[in-house]
Amino acid sequence: MSEPIYQTDALIAEDIEAYLDQHRNKTMLRFITCGSVDDGKSTLIGRLLYDSKMIFEDQLAALESDSKRVGTQGQEIDFALLVDGLAAEREQGITIDVAYRFFGTEKRKFIVADCPGHEQYTRNMVTGASTADLAVILVDARKGVLVQTRRHSYLCHLIGIRNVVLAVNKMDLVDYSQEVFDKIVADYSAFASSIGIESFTAIPISGFRGDNITLAPSANTPWYAGPSLVDHLETVELRTAADAEKPFRLPVQWVNRPNLDFRGFAGLVATGRIAPGDPVRVLPSGKTTSVERIVTLEGDLGEAVAGQSVTLTFADEIDCSRGNVIAAAGDPPEVADQFEATVVWMADDAMHVGRGYWLKLATQTVSATVAQPKYEIDVNSLEHLAAKTLELNQIGVVELTTDKPIVFENYAQSRALGGFILIDKLTNATVAAGMLHFSLRRSQNVHWQPTDIGRDHHAALKNQTPKVLWFTGLSGSGKSTIANEVEKRLALMNRHTFLLDGDNVRHGLNKDLGFTETDRIENIRRVGEVARLMADAGLIVLTAFISPFRAEREMVRAMLPAGEFVEIFVDTPLEVAEARDVKGLYKKARAGELKNFTGIDSPYEPPENPDIVVDTVTMTAQEAAQHIVDRLLPLK
Incomplete structure (x- = not known):
């Protein structure tokens, strides 16, 4: 007698759930393909996608059509077109951007980054390598180890990739010669050891023909007894497995406070493992406590390991916020x-x-x-x-x-x-x-030495709020003249001030600096540090510097408490400043006798949101100074 139909349906449902469970729990390997131009990186990835049945029928039809259009003969498919998605890549036959592709096998899931081979796209290649566990370095069997082979190998090692595959590609074009393969492996081995690559796996392949790509060994290379590329990718140890054996580290991404009864610290476990009751240290403060709970959406865990996103709660109320790192108490970073x-x-x-x-x-x-x-x-x-x-x-x-x-x-x-x-x-x-x-x-x-008399005390003695009045504008705009007028008015009000002028500080503090962009940046950094110290002493500091770059002005603003940096833009058109030319500097710059002069052959970046603007075309220096003082009042 046959079983009831509902039992059969139940068995099928169990099989489906078991199948889904198996694929849901597969490990994930991230790897990159890199090497010199035309070594076959995109073709290899296209072959992997094709052999792993990750191409839909309409994609395959479009691929066959594109292959004919770009000149592939007969029924053969140009697998590189699956990956070279940019129009410029297809037109030039090269990879420019990093192309990420997903595929899977029965044992593992994969994310592969196809990295560009050209030297000018090195930054793209570094981006792709930054998250990879493994690198497949391709070498054209006809050309051997090239400059870009060495370049990308060095970059991969620099980025921290320790699993390296040397894929000697296009073996079909050298009649699957073992001699050619052995020579390339020997050449690469000598280079690899010189940059610190301790071991690598060499595999002879043909991305176009499919030799030694899938699990089936190629009959064309009977002399090769190693794994196929996919077999190696399926079995190589993941970085997360090694990370789990390192000391515990969790950078705090978010403080989870849904109500007054719960306060947890969420983040991705970078390395190590943690369990409730384990002692931890919060850095940089160094305070210690122990883990009370490991909370996830699926419920509390008995242990968390590298690669898992969790929320930790502490046994004690200690300060912890985003940017802090929770670490093993006995082995902190x-x-x-x-x-x-x-x-x-x-x-x-x-x-x-x-x-x-x-x-x-x-x-x-x-x-x-x-x-x-x-x-x-x-x-x-x-x-x-x-x-x-x-x-x-x-x-x-x-x-x-x-x-x-x-x-x-x-x-x-x-x-x-x-x-x-x-x-x-x-x-x-x-x-x-x-x-x-x-x-x-x-x-x-070098440590900060605590002092009993602080900036608040200095300011109180002078009965004023410290300020840094930062005058910026072109040479000849009138910065120094206006700053001098402002200081005279503040002196009449019994304010404690000091004026730092661009020319004056170059006689002493910054006499070693020139006028290159680098020297200008250092000039402003030093002046900013001095102005900060003077503000700590309770002074109102006036600085008159071209300070042409917004980044440096913002750097000085960041040195001071909120509200103490006042950016004053002395707005004078270039033609007006040049017509004044009190010091004759514009004339020298126009004659080529003065290099890197702001407004002529070096840029000036006007403030985007200055605190105060004075127009010296319509205002006299005295009027501009009074306008600034009026804006600053009441001064304590």
Whole structure:
């Protein structure tokens, strides 16, 4: 007698649920393909998508049509067209942008980034490598190891990828020669060891023909006994597995406070594992407590490991907020504000030494300045080159300083707490990616010395609120004259003031600086620090400097408490300032005798939202000064 139909349906439902469970719980491997131009990266990824049945029928029909249109003969498919999505890529037959593709097998899910091979797209390649667990370095069997092969291998190692596959591609074009394969492996091995790559897996493949791509070994390479590419990708150890064995680290992303009865700290476990009752330390404060609960949407957990997003609650009420790091109490990371780091410059504009950038590391965001590079790295020869700055796609080792201590680890130990980006404060564009090496000894040896008499006491003695009146404008606009008039009026009101003038400070404090863009930035940084110290002493500080760049003016504003920095724009058209030319500087600049002169061959960035504007075309210096004083009143 047959079983009831509902039992059969139940069994089918169980099978479906088991199947879905199996695929839902698959591990995920992120990897990149890179190498020189025309080594076959896009073709390889297209083959992987095709063999893993990740192409719909309409996509396949369009692919076959495009293959004929671009010149592929017969019924053969140009698999690269699956990945080269930009029109410029198809027209030129190259990869420009990083293309991300998803596919899966019975054992694992994959996200693959097809990275560009051209040198000018190095920043794109670094972006793709930053989240990868494994790199497939492709080499054209006909050409062997090229400059870009070495370049991308170095970058992958620099970014922290330790699983490397050397895929010797286009073996069909060299008659599947073992001799050719062995020579390429030997050449690459010699280079790899010189840059610190301790091991790699070499596989002879043909992305076009499919040799040694899938699980089935190719009959064309009977001399090769290693794994196929997919077999290796399915079995390689994931980075999260290794991260789980490291000390516990959780950068706090969000303080979860839905009501007065619950306060938790949410974030992604970067490394290690944690369980209720485990002692933890909150950094940078260093306060300790223990974990009470591990909360998720699916309920409380008995343990959380690297790669999981959770909310932790503490046994004690201690201060913890976004940007803090919760760490194993007995093995915490370091805290510092000065570092050595490797930086990959990713912006069209060169790095400005001394300029303030936002530094974002995990969930921490601080202001940072970068010193002149110790050296630039020629990734083709690995030579260390002298450098004053870094241009687009250049890589260098630098020292950087943050405005407050941050929690960090060496990048080789932790990507999460060792990798950072630099962001332009004005445009919010990401300008660089970096890897921290170590903190500088001076950052550990130099500490703030507490004093009993603070800035509030200094200000109270002078019966005034400290201010920094920052006059900015072109040379010849009248900044110094107006600032001098303002100070005279404040003196008559018994205010305690000091005037820092651009020319005067170059006789002493800044006599070692020239007028290059880098020197101008350093000039303003020093003046800003002096103005801040004077404001701490309770003074009203007047500064008269061209200060041509918005970024540096905002840097000084950030040094001071809210409301104490007053940006005064002395608005004078260039032709008016040049007609005055009291010091004869414009005449010299026009004659080519004075380089980097603001308004002529160096830019001036007028304030976008100045606190006070004075127009010296319609106002006299005395009128402008009175206007400023009236705007500042009442002065305490």
